[in-house]
Ligand SMILES: [Fe+2]
């Protein structure tokens with residue numbers, strides 16, 4: 001797979017900041033794969049493409065799902081931009097960018113919510129999405145989470161979900177049940 005070509009495609013469809021974020025996720029996914037003994041090329045492809053449907057509006061995402069017979073849960077219908085860009089992203093990766101590898105597709109599909117018992121590529125992209133260096137918003141314990149990610153992926157997943165769930169509760173936002181299930185799964189696994 002031609003990473004440079006995928007980068008160019010992402011640059012042409014995403015905003016500058018989203019493109020920078022995608023490059024960051026690609027690089028961190030590569031590093032995490034290298035350190036944790038996974039396929040670095042697949043991790044890079046999943047990283048650069050993970051937000052390939054992020055430029056669509058909520059309405060467009062819902063339409064894409066309906067057109068392609070992808071199930072939409074109640075909460076996904078309420079928060080399409082946040083939740084459906086991952087699902088449609090996996091669809092686009094397969095159909096527009098020629099990705100056939102299921103590990104890559106699943107890593108894109110679950111990068112927002114995570115899921116219990118993720119594969120290593122899924123964990124890598126989930127974690128990289130959170131810790132990539134181009135994120136500038138202040139995040140509690142970011143240095144500790146970054147340092148942990150390079151030692152213990154499962155623990156990094158717990159720390160990230162802990163932050164995310166606390167934030168969503170504070171803001172009184174809806175929480176996707178899969179996120180809570182994933183958190184419980186990885187806390188119990190520790
Ligand atoms: Fe995303």
Ligand SMILES: [Fe+2]
Pocket residue numbers: 021025050051129
């Ligand atoms: Fe992202």
